[in-house]
Amino acid sequence: MGMFERTASVFDDAMVLDEEYQPDKIRERDEELEQYRQALQPIIDNRPLSNIFVYGKTGTGKTVATRYMIDHLQEDAEHYDDVALSITWVGCENLSSSYQVAVALVNELRSSDHQISTTGHSQQAVFNMLYTELDKIGGTVLIVLDEIDNIGSDDDILYGLPRARANGYIEDARPLVIGISNDFQFKENLSPKVRDTLCEAEILFPPYDATELNSILYPRAEKAFYDDVLADDVVPLCSAFAAQDTGSARQALRLLYLAGKRVADNGETNVTGDHVRGAKEELHQSKVIEGMQKLTTQGHAVLLTLASHTANSETPVRTRDLYDRYKTVTEKIDADTIVERRVRAHLSDLTMLGLVTVHERNEGLNAGRYHEYELSVQLDSVLEVLSEEQRFDDIVEIVKQQVHGMDRT
């Protein structure tokens, strides 16, 4: 026997539940797909093009629908000799300016031995390289900018690309931009001229309800799992939880996958509603941890203070005691000390994120009303996140020892 053996599994093909899997049908999006078709039709008819802006919350099918439409468009365009179509897809999740997007586009269009570096050129120089590349390709060049909201209000590229032909920078190519965004504010923050051209055709992807999620999930579940391993309530529960929370198909698929994985990890043979509930809790925890990682140094300092009280069994703790300890914490980590009122503001942020629970006390006339706080997440996970920041190292170590001290008693 080797060290690794194929695990007996409820999964027939778990990859079907993976993010990257392209389903052969897009469900529950007939209206949006029809709008998409109409917006792309001018390419086939050699009519003037308009740019397309696709928006909606995360997991609502924007990317999968765009891939699907482009695949069909590419296939059908081949039937027409006078339609020249090329596609360029750039994910902008790590690109925070027009300059960076332009560099990424140039590199996407160029062969691998003519790549340019991300620094050292002027923006105009990179734009010119981009226009040159577009002209070399010629014909309609469909440019998909996924997660375009990352460029914020630095929207020069969205101004320049659609006007490059009219302004005489390119002659042979007709660029068409599809911008995809899950940030509703993004469009509002664009300059009016850019907004008008980018959003000539707008397609909104609303969140899914439970029924729609069921119809997306069932065919995937059927392919992903062996027959008869899913209890009847598994898919509806995944759909219901995701519909209540975000309306995201990604979340629903993730729940289904994690439920299956729990079964596999426990060496069980059937997936039940309880596995889905466990998966939901697991997803929730990882979201909480993500929220914790994104806090500012002051947020982390307040959290660390509360962790220290927790390690010493001093919770729930009153604001003023917490503030005293906070001052020693910031001294140790060499951070600024903010006033008590602002520490309270951080505490209420932490409460909103689900990291902290607040109790309101009312102790007679003299004591008045006051607040007490305690952690609502595991001390271990707090300390793990905090130890990712180097300046916290020493003090996190101290708190950890306090926990061990407690264990001994």
Ligand SMILES: Nc1ncnc2c1ncn2[C@@H]1O[C@H](COP(=O)(O)OP(=O)(O)OP(=O)(O)O)[C@@H](O)[C@H]1O
């Ligand atoms: N209508 C649908 N039919 C089939 N599968 C879908 C549908 N909508 C979403 N999915 C699936 O849900 C997952 C998330 O969808 P997608 O990546 O398209 O979301 P998105 O709107 O682009 O999200 P984000 O804004 O976070 O990128 C994918 O695995 C996709 O296959």
